[in-house]
Amino acid sequence: MPRTVVRYTHHARPHWGVLFGRRIAPLASGALSTGELLQSCWAPIWAAEAASATLPIDEVELLAPVTDRQQFICQGVNYRSHIAESGLRVEHFPFNTIFTKAPSCITAADAPVVRPAHVQLLDYEIELGLVLRRSLPAGTRVGPDDLPQWLAGVTIVNDLSARDVQLPQGQFYKGKSYRGFGPVGPGLVLLTPQEWARWPELHMRLSVNGQPRQDAYCADMIHGPAATLSELAAMHDLHAGDLIATGTPAGCAARAPGKLVMFVLKHLLSEAGKWRAFIGKGASNPAYLRPGDRIQASIRTDDGLIDLGEQTTRITAP
Incomplete structure (x- = not known):
């Protein structure tokens, strides 16, 4: 049977525990990081x-089970359905897209999230997170x-x-x-080892204000956990407690424009004009997140x- 580890605040102090x-x-x-806990308290x-x-x-008040002392690594365009809704083709992405998020962005599962004042196109992406048990030697x-x-x-x-920062500026991290x-x-x-074999059966669902938005199985993943770990081990060091977010399926607020719109954007508008049009159209898209929205x-x-x-x-709101 799985074991659920939680991190929580009780009497104004952080603690670790097992949920039953x-x-x-x-x-x-007294582990200060997820990695330290896994290394010292596995048994x-x-x-x-x-x-x-x-x-x-x-x-208690639940905290994120992954601490901000860990690396936060992400995979992009890793679900066939998400590639299709972006107006792209799977065969055009034979590579594993890797980027990072700042560990300081990690927050608890039920914590409110402030939409920055300058952000209008705030999107959601449900993802399966993998957490390292131990450090992964180079070349593994x-x-x-x-x-x-x-x-x-x-x-x-x-x-x-x-999206109005990520896409126009070409800055995933930012x-x-x-x-x-x-x-x-x-x-x-x-x-357990037997349960790890079932990761493709994990069913992801996300709704906003009770409206279903994303619904998919992890089996739709293109680059699975084993291949991704091997590729990452060839690039840089990974340590116990580090987090890998494995990509999102279809259903995000950001969608590919139609063919006619794509033609106009590509041939008739400057680069700056293209992104002004993208942001202007997105501002009228009710699927983007606004203050007061509730995500499950x-x-x-x-x-x-x-x-x-x-x-x-x-x-x-701020």
Whole structure:
């Protein structure tokens, strides 16, 4: 069975624990980072028992289970459905698109998120988050059956994105790294080797104000966890507790314009004019997030045996 690790504040201090239903079994750990916890408390996490879950979850404030001392690595255009809705073709993306978000954007699953005053096109992206169990040596080749050796567990990530910064400026990092733009959690769900084999069955759903927006299975992923870990290990160092967000499926607010609009943008407008038109059209798109909107995001297998919980995020004004 999976084990859900939570990080929470109780009596004004951060703590770690294992979640059993609506109660927490506190862990005797002063770990300052997710990586430190996984390295020092792997056995105690799995040894925790429901009988020791004495702390009601309603009496604590949940924090993100991934701390801001970790790397926050992301994959882009990694779902076939998302590529199609962007007006692109899968065969044009044989490569794995990698970028980063600032760890300082990580926030709790139920924390309000401020839409910066200059941002008008705020978008959502539900993603499966992978968390490293241990450091990954340079050049490591990871096969599908090796995931339990290198990965601790999974969590929900919402890759909030200011499209009117990201796209016109060509800056993924800048458009996706404002404070609060990375809700993570509510928990970090540790998986057994048998459960890791079920990652393609994880069902992602996101709604805004009760309206379904994204609904897809992780099986739609193009570059899976093993291939991505192998590629990252060839590039730079990865450490215990680091977070990899694996891309989003179709259903985002940002959509590809029609063929006629694309022709006009490409042939009749300057680069600056093209992006002014993009922002102007987006301002009338009700799918973009506005202050007062409420996002709900969940990831689980259809039989409920692997359940990452639910995020509830409210967008607020500055």
